[in-house]
Amino acid sequence: MILEASAIGSIALELLIEGKKFTVHSIFEKGWNIIDCNGELIFLGTDENGTFPFGILLDQQTKQTVRAGITAGDTFIVRNHRLSHSRFDIQFDHAKMLPLNMDFEHANINKLKENMQQISFESYESTDFELARVSELIHKLQDSSENVEADFRYFIGRGQGLTPTGDDILVGILYGHFIHPFIAPNHLETLANLIKEPLTTTVSQRFLTCAIKGLFSSKITKLQYDSSLESMKSLIKVGSSSGKDTLYGICMTLKKE
Numbered sequence: 250m251i252l253e254a255s256a257i258g259s260i261a262l263e264l265l266i267e268g269k270k271f272t273v274h275s276i277f278e279k280g281w282n283i284i285d286c287n288g289e290l291i292f293l294g295t296d297e298n299g300t301f302p303f304g305i306l307l308d309q310q311t312k313q314t315v316r317a318g319i320t321a322g323d324t325f326i327v328r329n330h331r332l333s334h335s336r337f338d339i340q341f342d343h344a345k346m347l348p349l350n351m352d353f354e355h356a357n358i359n360k361l362k363e364n365m366q367q368i369s370f371e372s373y374e375s376t377d378f379e380l381a382r383v384s385e386l387i388h389k390l391q392d393s394s395e396n397v398e399a400d401f402r403y404f405i406g407r408g409q410g411l412t413p414t415g416d417d418i419l420v421g422i423l424y425g426h427f428i429h430p431f432i433a434p435n436h437l438e439t440l441a442n443l444i445k446e447p448l449t450t451t452v453s454q455r456f457l458t459c460a461i462k463g464l465f466s467s468k469i470t471k472l473q474y475d476s477s478l479e480s481m482k483s484l485i486k487v488g489s490s491s492g493k494d495t496l497y498g499i500c501m502t503l504k505k506e
Contacts, residue, residue, distance in 0.1 A: 299468030421498020
């Protein structure tokens with residue numbers, strides 16, 4: 250059975266080298282992750298949680314067909330512009346390219362700040378990521394003379410799930426940086442080096458690696474075109490808490506001044 254991918258991200262396309270083998274890493278309601286021998290990860294699924302630079306977009310029917318026929322550990326091999334499984338092939342050579350949406354200068358920062366005031370982040374005060382701790386990190390990131398390695402190590406991998414809370418907050422902080430730059434370059438380098446260590450999940454490592462390069466999911470980048478409360482609520486719906494954790498990081502970054 251030959252199935253068609255709808256669209257593909259630039260990072261995913263670069264990884265789809267003829268003959269390369271991928272293994273099914275994790276399966277969700279909205280799609281699944283595959284991983285190669287170097288730990289490079291691709292998401293395949295629908296856009297309910299947004300689209301990703303490392304993603305392959307499938308329509309609902311294709312996603313359901315494939316998801317019903319795979320299990321963790323299954324193999325996909327790249328052959329003739331297809332991801333071949335023992336039961337079906339996913340063809341990607343006709344797929345559209347997903348936009349990177351790196352035009353951060355379009356963000357209406359004042360409007361974002363205004364609408365974020367309508368969202369409560371009080372629940373974080375009883376967690377490992379209370380306002381004072383996040384504020385301290387953001388303050389240090391602005392000063393190149395600060396040593397932030399210990400702070401990063403506190404956040405990276407802290408929390409539950411495939412994308413722990415600390416990582417999602419860092420992704421939000423990085424997005425806040427790209428729409429209004431403030432992080433000293435040496436601190437970005439420190440974070441990039443730490444992410445190479447086995448400090449968090451493979452999935453979260455992928456999101457953080459992309460975020461450092463200014464690559465984010467479409468649910469996040471939508472904020473630079475549409476700063477409405479509705480767009481923020483759409484982001485909040487991502488995952489059990491990932492979307493809100495990310496928005497918390499963005500909000501704390503925009504409140505730094």
